[in-house]
Amino acid sequence: MFLAPWFAVAGLVAAAGPILIHLLNRRRFKVVEWAAMDFLREALFRSRRILQIRDLLLLALRTACILLFGAALAQPFLSATADAGASQPVHAILLIDNSLSMSYQRLGGTVLDEAKRQARSMIENLPRGSRISVLPACGLPSGATLDAHYTKQDALEALESIQWVDRQAKPRETLDLALAAAGRTASPARKQVVLFTDQQVDEWSAEQLADQLDQVPGGVKLIDLRSDPADVExxxxxxxxxxxxxxxxxxxxxxxxxxxxxxxxxxxxxxxxxxxxxxxxxxxxxxxxxxxxxxxxxxxxxxxxxxxxxxxxxxxxxxxxxxxxxxxxxxxxxxxxxxAALPVVFVDQFGRDEDPRRGRYGETYHLRRLLAPMGSQAARDKQLVRAEHRTIDE
CATH class of the missing domain: 2.60.40.10 (Immunoglobulins)
Structure with missing residues (x-):
């Protein structure tokens, strides 16, 4: 089987080229009776057979080179087991929970380190030709993309770049990331979504997420990284x-x-x-x-x-x-x-034209005196509220 069968077809068509050239360039001899040549007939016959064999070998080699080149571009693969689907390329979507709880320390490192170790093993064992999306569950960092990686090396580098953040992973947003990544990559058509999480959020349940899980192609495989409650402190x-x-x-x-x-x-x-x-x-x-x-x-x-x-x-x-x-x-x-002080603007009918000596008191007069009472300059310097008196036009 081939990942790109059209390259195999193109190689087969191109392989006919050397054969056509060989047929068109065959030498045609004109027979001329000449008695003196009778003595050399036997020697010429032997030489001609050797040349024909050489030409046929060159033709076979040229044709084989073109066929093999086309087959290499078509990326052939063989199914070594009875389950042929396990060896076919897949679009793997790996969701890595990078919430705060994933930084919990164990003997061999953090929970996130364990998630990366298992994800790394999964990437290395994917079938040839697979596409790989590596997505942090707490949202894509700046500059990241939903596009799938075409090589395992690129996927491994993306996996190593994931760090824990002081956030909580939200199940529905995480599944939305998986759906968006699946829609960005049309081929391979077979999808495999894997979630690595310690399930510290109560909403990680199939019942509550049933509507979204039904939309995920192939479902979601859960890698449970929870610690034993008796060991968590x-x-x-x-x-x-x-x-x-x-x-x-x-x-x-x-x-x-x-x-x-x-x-x-x-x-x-x-x-x-x-x-x-x-x-x-x-x-x-x-x-x-x-x-x-x-x-x-x-x-x-x-x-x-x-x-x-x-x-x-x-x-x-x-x-x-x-x-x-x-x-x-x-x-x-x-x-x-x-x-040092908070400027508070009071708006009424007089503003800065207020004149208590003439009985012109604004509607905010008593409130201003309550929040910023008049006193000595030293006392006013320590007041938290600094009153600004304005009219509506100002």
Whole structure:
């Protein structure tokens, strides 16, 4: 069988060329009776037979070269087993779960490393002429494509470039990637979709995805990489933020973190550190029980930065746990805008033409005095709200 049978047909047609040339170039002799040549007849007969054999051998070699060249372009293959379909080329679509949980450390590396190892073995054993799509389940990175790779080497390089990301794999979006990749490559017509995942998302069930699974040609083969629940132990930072939405120079900021723990064993004396601008400013020691979700409120932290009214200073803050077998979720980073004052625009009928001495009070007068009370210049410099009074026309 051939992957490209038209090349075989073209080679067969081209092989007729040397035969036609041989027939057209055959020498035709005119017989002339000459008595003196009778003595050489026997010697000439032997020489002529040798030349004919040589010409036939050259003709056979030229024809065979053209036939073999056409056959090579047609990419022949043989089925070595009774199951001929197993040796036919296939469009393999490999979906690699690269969510955060795939970075969990095992003895031989991460779960993602194990997924790559099994995917690499599958790529190397694909039939000759197969096309291979290697897709990360958490979305294509910038510059990536849905087009299938034509060589195993290109597919292996694409596989090695996949890295875990701090995201959750979404089953429906992952299957949409597989359907899109299958539609981009028409040949080979036979598709093989394989998903490598640790199934940390509850939605990885055939019942919930039945409508999409019916559209996937050939179905989806699942490579289950889940760890034994008895061996899984992980502490992680679930949430991190500031108690108030705004941090100003005159009010210390209160940071709040939520730390969770999964696993069969209690974890004692866990240091939870608050880092601001690269410096550890506070550390809290806690104990974590299996399945516990604990909120930690750090002591108020005063920012001493060069912020100007209307121009916030952005400070980097993070909360850090000691590394464990899933280090990707042991820290959370937050960019905190620190402001000296917040400009708030008040719009009413008078704007800057308001004159309390003449009894001209705008409709926003009392609200402005409540949020930004009048006082000494030093007191006004420390106010968070800086009132801007305008009319609707302004």
């Amino acid at each position: 992980n502490s992680y930072v679930a949430e991190f933020g500031v108690r108030d939405a705004v941090v100003d120079l005159h009010t210390p900021a209160t940071f709040v973190a939520v730390v969770c723990h999964q696993g069969p064993n209690e974890r004692r004396a866990v240091p939870v550190s608050l880092v601001v601008e690269g410096q550890v400013v506070q550390t809290v020691i806690i104990d974590l029980l299996p399945g516990q979700r604990r909120e930690i409120e750090f002591e108020p932290y005063p920012f001493d930065v060069a912020a100007e009214p209307g121009r916030p200073y952005f400070a980097a803050a993070e909360v850090v746990l000691p590394p464990d077998r899933l280090p990707g979720d042991d820290r959370r980073v937050l960019v905190v805008p620190v402001v």
